[in-house]
Amino acid sequence: MKKAKKKLFREFIAEKGLKSTRQRDIILDAFLSSDRHLSIEELYLKLRSKHPSIGYATVYRTLKLFAESGIAREIHFGDGQTRYEHTGEGEHHDHLVCKRCGSIIEFENEAIEKIQDEIASSYGFLIQHHKLELYGLCAKCRA
Amino acid sequence: MKKAKKKLFREFIAEKGLKSTRQRDIILDAFLSSDRHLSIEELYLKLRSKHPSIGYATVYRTLKLFAESGIAREIHFGDGQTRYEHTGEGEHHDHLVCKRCGSIIEFENEAIEKIQDEIASSYGFLIQHHKLELYGLCAKCRA
DNA sequence: TTTACTGCAAAATTTTTGCATTAAC
DNA sequence: GTTAATGCAAAAATTTTGCAGTAAA
Numbered sequence: 001m002k003k004a005k006k007k008l009f010r011e012f013i014a015e016k017g018l019k020s021t022r023q024r025d026i027i028l029d030a031f032l033s034s035d036r037h038l039s040i041e042e043l044y045l046k047l048r049s050k051h052p053s054i055g056y057a058t059v060y061r062t063l064k065l066f067a068e069s070g071i072a073r074e075i076h077f078g079d080g081q082t083r084y085e086h087t088g089e090g091e092h093h094d095h096l097v098c099k100r101c102g103s104i105i106e107f108e109n110e111a112i113e114k115i116q117d118e119i120a121s122s123y124g125f126l127i128q129h130h131k132l133e134l135y136g137l138c139a140k141c142r143a
Numbered sequence: 144m145k146k147a148k149k150k151l152f153r154e155f156i157a158e159k160g161l162k163s164t165r166q167r168d169i170i171l172d173a174f175l176s177s178d179r180h181l182s183i184e185e186l187y188l189k190l191r192s193k194h195p196s197i198g199y200a201t202v203y204r205t206l207k208l209f210a211e212s213g214i215a216r217e218i219h220f221g222d223g224q225t226r227y228e229h230t231g232e233g234e235h236h237d238h239l240v241c242k243r244c245g246s247i248i249e250f251e252n253e254a255i256e257k258i259q260d261e262i263a264s265s266y267g268f269l270i271q272h273h274k275l276e277l278y279g280l281c282a283k284c285r286a
Numbered sequence: 287t288t289t290a291c292t293g294c295a296a297a298a299t300t301t302t303t304g305c306a307t308t309a310a311c
Numbered sequence: 312g313t314t315a316a317t318g319c320a321a322a323a324a325t326t327t328t329g330c331a332g333t334a335a336a
Contacts, residue, residue: 017311017314017315018315018316019309019310019311019314019315019316020310020311021309021310021315021316021317022309022310023316023317024316040300040301041300053317053318054317054318055317055318055319056318056319057302057303057317057318057319057320058316058317058318060301060302061302061316061317074221075221076219076220076221077219078217078218078219078225080299080300080325080326081299081300082221082300082301096262096263096266096268098268099271105266105268107262107266109258109262111258112255112258112259115252115254115255115258116255116275116277119239119250119252119277120239120277120279123239123248123250123281123282124281124282124285125239125241125248125277125279125280125281125282126279126280126285127277127278127279128242128278128279128280129278129279130275130276130277130278131274131275131276131278132259132273132274132275132276133273133274133275134259134262134263134268134270134273135270135271135272135273135274136263136268136269136270136271136272137268137269137271138266138267138268139266139267139268142267142269160289160290160336161290161291162289162290162291162334162335162336163335163336164290164291164292164334164335165334165335166291166292167291183325183326184325196292196293197292197293198292198293198294199293199294200292200293200294200295200326200327200328201291201292201293203326203327204291204292204327223300223301223324223325224324224325225325225326
């Protein structure tokens with residue numbers, strides 16, 4: 001899992017003629033061993049204790065690179081922070097976002113994906129990716 | 144349609160003990176007679192020619208108020224700008240967003256909404272609203 | 287009159303960039 | 312040696328707030 005991602009990223013780097021650096025390795029490790037849906041700042045803070053010399057800009061640029069390489073994906077939950085999540089291997093998942101406690105539940109549903117494809121083709125639209133988020137209250141917060 | 148929204152907003156204002164002002168009327172008119180999916184800045188610029196004295200902060204605060212009142216909804220397409228769209232009367236619509244030309248197609252699909260409800264209830268989750276966006280290339284841009 | 291609203295400018299956030307230095311190839 | 316990456320600090324871009332003056336109730 002992690003290895004596959006690392007390999008993908010290494011290939012991406014090589015293909016683009018970019019360089020493999022200590023920082024990128026560290027950031028990738030931290031990213032892969034994190035919760036999903038990390039904001040740049042969260043990742044930066046997480047790193048800072050062990051690697052105080054890594055700058056915010058490097059984290060920022062590296063996450064962009066992860067997204068370009070396909071091992072991460074930008075998400076926006078509307079709280080004014082860009083987050084990055086791990087991409088699954090091909091599959092896509094969607095989110096239930098609790099407006100009270102902020103917890104995030106992931107789910108996948110083939111039926112929805114299928115309907116999406118139908119909708120898109122009825123408009124002649126080619127889907128590259130999608131985003132489905134359900135906002136409300138989680139079971140705990142309803143109590 | 145527009146009248147209904149205006150009425151709703153007037154009621155909201157009254158109920159909350161807020162005040163009805165010239166600026167709010169102007170901004171509401173401009174908002175209602177605009178394309179959907181307007182960013183704060185776009186609305187501000189649109190207003191500026193006719194009403195140069197209206198400040199950005201007023202537009203900003205008024206749009207927040209529209210969202211609170213239920214006649215508008217915040218949306219984030221991930222381009223770093225908060226946008227506001229008209230809320231339909233009860234119904235919700237989703238978006239096809241073209242990554243090349245930026246055009247936005249709206250659609251509604253009951254089947255998807257139904258599945259969403261099923262998913263939510265399987266997690267004990269209470270949906271307040273949702274967001275579904277399909278990103279890719281529109282028919283024109285595929286050519 | 288009292289209370290909320292406006293407009294301005296300033297502050298806070300978040301994202302992005304320039305550039306000299308450092309490290310990878 | 313070249314070229315790209317880093318880290319810093321500064322710039323942009325957006326969102327948010329404080330406050331004195333203004334307007335609605």
